[in-house]
Amino acid sequence: MRRLIAETAAQLHALGLGRGDRVAIVLPNGPEMATAFVAVAAAASTAPLNPAYRTDELDFYLTDIGARAILVAEDESGPAVAVAERLGIA
Numbered sequence: 001m002r003r004l005i006a007e008t009a010a011q012l013h014a015l016g017l018g019r020g021d022r023v024a025i026v027l028p029n030g031p032e033m034a035t036a037f038v039a040v041a042a043a044a045s046t047a048p049l050n051p052a053y054r055t056d057e058l059d060f061y062l063t064d065i066g067a068r069a070i071l072v073a074e075d076e077s078g079p080a081v082a083v084a085e086r087l088g089i090a
Helices: 002-014 031-041 055-065 079-087
Strands: 022-026 045-048 067-072
Touching: 002 031, 022 031, 022 055, 022 079, 031 045, 055 067, 055 079, 067 079
Parallel strands: 022 045, 022 067
Antiparallel strands: none
16 A cells, blocks of 8 residues: 555656645545545545536536546546546646
8 A cells, every 4th residue: 555655646746746736536436446545645635526427517526626637447438537638637
């Protein structure tokens, strides 16, 4: 877990993200979500979002929280990815 946290922090820092930046996490509840939450929280502010949100909801929340990055499942191709790309979120 410590290695994963260190790797995640390094990846976020490489993207120019740090403590004051918000990273949206769009994953279903489960061990992956819990692990991602802890790992991201070690380097930035976390903003967990429901993966069942519709496009308009994701647009609102990503804009409202000022997300600078989004974390999704590796094979995700749904509305979260499309909205993040449209908003210019890494």
